Amino acid sequence: MPNVAMWGKALTVMPRISKQDWDGLDIVSRWLIATRSAVIIMTFTSAAFAGLLAAKVGQFDLLLFALVTFGLCLAHATNNLVNDLTDYWKGVDKDNYFRTQYGPQTVQDGFLSVRQLMTYVALTGLAALAIGGYLVTLRGEIVLMLLGSGAFFVLFYTFPLKYMGLGEPAVLAVWGPLMVGGSYYVMTGEWSNNVAVASLAYAFGPTAVLFGKHIDKLAEDKGKKIRTLPVILGERVARYCVPAMLVAQFALLAYLMLIGYFSIAMLIPFAAVPSLRRVWQVYKNPRPSEAPPELPEGVWPLYFVAITFWFNRRFGMFFLVGLVGDVVISRF
Numbered sequence: 001m002p003n004v005a006m007w008g009k010a011l012t013v014m015p016r017i018s019k020q021d022w023d024g025l026d027i028v029s030r031w032l033i034a035t036r037s038a039v040i041i042m043t044f045t046s047a048a049f050a051g052l053l054a055a056k057v058g059q060f061d062l063l064l065f066a067l068v069t070f071g072l073c074l075a076h077a078t079n080n081l082v083n084d085l086t087d088y089w090k091g092v093d094k095d096n097y098f099r100t101q102y103g104p105q106t107v108q109d110g111f112l113s114v115r116q117l118m119t120y121v122a123l124t125g126l127a128a129l130a131i132g133g134y135l136v137t138l139r140g141e142i143v144l145m146l147l148g149s150g151a152f153f154v155l156f157y158t159f160p161l162k163y164m165g166l167g168e169p170a171v172l173a174v175w176g177p178l179m180v181g182g183s184y185y186v187m188t189g190e191w192s193n194n195v196a197v198a199s200l201a202y203a204f205g206p207t208a209v210l211f212g213k214h215i216d217k218l219a220e221d222k223g224k225k226i227r228t229l230p231v232i233l234g235e236r237v238a239r240y241c242v243p244a245m246l247v248a249q250f251a252l253l254a255y256l257m258l259i260g261y262f263s264i265a266m267l268i269p270f271a272a273v274p275s276l277r278r279v280w281q282v283y284k285n286p287r288p289s290e291a292p293p294e295l296p297e298g299v300w301p302l303y304f305v306a307i308t309f310w311f312n313r314r315f316g317m318f319f320l321v322g323l324v325g326d327v328v329i330s331r332f
Contacts, residue, residue: 001045003029011037016298022111034084034106034120035077042206043076044069045316046175049202050183052323059188064135068183071131078125080248084108085117086158089256092215125154135186146182147231150174168229171210176203194261201252202319204245205312211242212305216287239283240307246276249315265325266270269318275311 002027009015010032022030047069047298054060088107112120132147153161153174161167180199185191214221215238222231230238253269256262267285282304292298299306 002026007032011041013038015104019110022104030111031077031120031124032118033104034112035124036080037077039080039209040073040076041073042175042209042312042316043179045129045320046179046199046202047072047183048320049199049323050180050195051187052320052327053180053184053192053198054187054329056323057188058331061187064138064187065183067131068186071128071135072126072179072183074128074131075150075154078121078128079157081117081121081124082154083158085114088114088117090159105305126266139186139189142185143182146178146185150182153178162228163226165227165229168207168210168214172200172203172207173201175206176200179203192217194256194259196251198256198261201249201256202316204249204252205315208242208245209305209308209312211238211245212308213302215239215242215304216302234320235286239286239304242304243276243280245282246279246308246311246315263326263329265329266322268322268325269315272311272315272318275314279307279311 001330002175006015006029010029014036015033015035022033025033047065050068051060078112084105084107088105097258101128104111107114129147129151132143134149136144136147153170157167157170158251176199177196181191181196184195189267215235216231218228218235218238221228233241250270250273253262253266257264257266287303291303295303295306300316
């Protein structure tokens with residue numbers, strides 16, 4: 001029996017469930033939980049931005065938009081599954097590791113066997129690859145290169161990239177020029193440097209979210225010799241990097257308005273500027289040793305990442321509204 005309520009929950013948060021709960025779920029709920037679908041909204045948003053930028057130049061194609069969006073979301077889901085499989089094989093999730101405290105790790109928690117998780121990986125990944133292959137036949141070599149780059153990051157983000165401080169730069173590249181610029185190219189058949197720059201104005205958000213998560217689990221990662229960028233930089237420097245990335249989003253938007261690529265409609269995302277104060281109030285101090293009383297119940301051990309994800313969704317909403325306004329202005 002489909003559990004539609006769980007579908008909605010899995011798309012907004014990472015449900016904390018027991019093995020008994022898992023056994024009673026339908027296959028869609030299981031897939032949504034196993035792929036950590038709540039964070040895939042960031043990928044959908046990147047594709048949506050590309051669609052609006054294509055509409056800005058009068059070249060939006062609904063079928064191509066649907067295909068590239070679905071393909072990217074499946075690729076992101078595959079990446080999350082591969083991450084869990086790799087971490088399990090390397091023993092990262094043993095001994096109550098940070099990741100297992102805020103959401104299920106399906107193999108480590110006994111929800112899925114390794115073989116079952118590999119089946120999830122294969123089916124999800126092949127579906128993403130099939131869509132990518134079809135788009136290659138339509139657009140040619142550049143899409144093939146983008147597809148190859150995406151496959152590389154899907155397979156090797158967890159290891160070795162994350163282990164050598166390259167995970168965060170990879171996310172900036174993927175959620176920016178690769179996703180937004182690539183999706184724009186699929187729909188229009190043209191590469192745009194302005195679109196690539198505009199994509200960074202959003203991509204700094206997902207990168208900041210990842211930074212926040214890696215700061216939250218800095219001690220655990222350091223103990224397991226996972227050299228994320230926050231581990232390499234140290235907590236204090238890493239904490240200051242996140243607000244800087246969020247400010248950079250507004251600086252890029254201002255630049256694109258100054259050169260005339262965006263209209264004044266892109267002032268709308270600046271409505272998120274006051275929210276930076278709330279982010280700074282969290283990031284200006286070291287991470288507390290236990291959940292502060294003002295943190296909503298059920299969020300801990302997420303702390304820095306929680307506030308960053310909140311800001312990212314808020315900024316993304318205003319960015320989306322601004323882009324719609326910009327498209328309307330540009331078409332009339």
